[in-house]
Amino acid sequence: MMVFVFVLALFLGVELINKVPSQLHTPLMSGSNAISGITLVGALIAASSDTAVGSVLGVLALVFATVNVVGGYLVTDRMLQMFKPRSGPEQ
Amino acid sequence: MALELAYVVAAVLFILGIKMLGRAETARRGNVVSAGGMLVAVVATLVSGGMAWTWIVVGLVVGGAVGTVAARTVQMTAMPELVALLNGSGGLASMLVATAEWWGQPVGSPLRNVAIVLAIWVGSIAASGSVMAWGKLAGRVPGRSVRLPAHAFVSVALFVASLAAAVVFVWPLPSGLMALALGVLVVTALVLGVTQVLPIGGADMPIVVSLLNASSGLAASMAGFVLDNSALVVAGSLVGASGFILTDIMCRSMNRSLANVLFGGLSAAPSGSAKVEGDVQPIGMEDAYYILEAAANVVVVPGYGMAVAQAQHAVRELAEQLEANGAEVRYAIHPVAGRMPGHMNVLLAEANVAYEQLVEPDDVNPTMDTVDVAIVIGANDVVNPAAREDAGSPLYGMPILNVDEARTTFVLKRSMNPGFSGVQNPLFVKPNTRMLFGDAKETVTALVSEFKNA
Numbered sequence: 173m174m175v176f177v178f179v180l181a182l183f184l185g186v187e188l189i190n191k192v193p194s195q196l197h198t199p200l201m202s203g204s205n206a207i208s209g210i211t212l213v214g215a216l217i218a219a220s221s222d223t224a225v226g227s228v229l230g231v232l233a234l235v236f237a238t239v240n241v242v243g244g245y246l247v248t249d250r251m252l253q254m255f256k257p258r259s260g261p262e263q
Numbered sequence: 264m265a266l267e268l269a270y271v272v273a274a275v276l277f278i279l280g281i282k283m284l285g286r287a288e289t290a291r292r293g294n295v296v297s298a299g300g301m302l303v304a305v306v307a308t309l310v311s312g313g314m315a316w317t318w319i320v321v322g323l324v325v326g327g328a329v330g331t332v333a334a335r336t337v338q339m340t341a342m343p344e345l346v347a348l349l350n351g352s353g354g355l356a357s358m359l360v361a362t363a364e365w366w367g368q369p370v371g372s373p374l375r376n377v378a379i380v381l382a383i384w385v386g387s388i389a390a391s392g393s394v395m396a397w398g399k400l401a402g403r404v405p406g407r408s409v410r411l412p413a414h415a416f417v418s419v420a421l422f423v424a425s426l427a428a429a430v431v432f433v434w435p436l437p438s439g440l441m442a443l444a445l446g447v448l449v450v451t452a453l454v455l456g457v458t459q460v461l462p463i464g465g466a467d468m469p470i471v472v473s474l475l476n477a478s479s480g481l482a483a484s485m486a487g488f489v490l491d492n493s494a495l496v497v498a499g500s501l502v503g504a505s506g507f508i509l510t511d512i513m514c515r516s517m518n519r520s521l522a523n524v525l526f527g528g529l530s531a532a533p534s535g536s537a538k539v540e541g542d543v544q545p546i547g548m549e550d551a552y553y554i555l556e557a558a559a560n561v562v563v564v565p566g567y568g569m570a571v572a573q574a575q576h577a578v579r580e581l582a583e584q585l586e587a588n589g590a591e592v593r594y595a596i597h598p599v600a601g602r603m604p605g606h607m608n609v610l611l612a613e614a615n616v617a618y619e620q621l622v623e624p625d626d627v628n629p630t631m632d633t634v635d636v637a638i639v640i641g642a643n644d645v646v647n648p649a650a651r652e653d654a655g656s657p658l659y660g661m662p663i664l665n666v667d668e669a670r671t672t673f674v675l676k677r678s679m680n681p682g683f684s685g686v687q688n689p690l691f692v693k694p695n696t697r698m699l700f701g702d703a704k705e706t707v708t709a710l711v712s713e714f715k716n717a
Binding site for chain 2: 185223
């Protein structure tokens, strides 16, 4: 069942990205990179595991995943905020 | 059930977010929508119960603080470095999640074991490969192609060792052997990440960065299989697929296959190009000004050199002077100019250049003969006519910006050294090319003052 979901999502990802103009490649990449921080959800579960080693690994994963998520979304927003059409406000 | 529903909502928000990210008008909102999806997934997981709150708060605060500071303080010119590092932390997190899950429950189905192996393998390669890419982009590691003694042999040996460890791990075995196999897998994968990125030259970095992006997504997806968590599987595979598409676009923009980038080719053989004959014609600031002053149609072609010189603001100023003088100014952006996909676009956006002024090679090439002046700023391979004319050139077949067809071409360049690929550029000796030697920012600023003092 999960494999089915996996394959469908792969195809969807290909369809979504195929026609993106090249000027948006960087924000698209850093924005989708932030989504790959979804592993944060896995880290939450791992950090709450019963074994000490599992918890330590989980908390480490949590830190790295949070850096990925928070850093990724914020920096994407910072970039996109600079993209302006000609009619847009100057400076 | 409620958790699954929340994950469905999160997945829908991710999909909508990515879709909106693909259009300039909606991109910023798309990013917010996608962040909303992340919030839904995280909050739903947190309230599902059984959480070790103390450690979770510590992890979220530490990670959040590091991420916030990094995102807020990074220079726009250092964006490729940051994106590489973020890819790496995502990959590392997925690898750690899979390891932690295996530790908590070492016995599982073969399918679960395969997912653990893949999450750890791909995640580790993404992590060490990204650190390596960061090192190259930040200048801590030589940006050119670096080859160790017996490089190919070492890579193959590492790969075989990885594969053997993976097979041992998936086989139903006592957990002591599994742990050993896991250790070998992690170490070989981490070293493989380094040895795979080390020989890749700076000009191929856009491909490497997008491939690492795909890997971090794939690793998250595999971790999702380990946890039997649909949110990770869906979001991870979306990112994996989009990263691979981006990688493919980058490869096609260089007319190269992914295998060629990863396993040598151009970076291994920079010698194949023909010797370029002819004299370069330098031009003084004042003469350059007179030509620009008379131009009605100007195309600016930025490259990595513009980023290095931090010249984007000066370039925009020059464009404004030209426009005030009645010229039409466009910026022609090659998809692989710079060190990550869309690198030039970000820098020009930072300098307040409107995105309507940015054009792609297919839009500008057919009318290049109507361009009075093409100003090449720190770009080299993407304007090298050998890609069109010299079948023996390693660049042959790569779609380029045909600036040599413009009436006059200015090339701003620090020196006559060849570009990152080490390939000679016959553009520099064409009869209608004029060289402006020096730091790109100083040269452009000097041209701006010529206009102001006129």
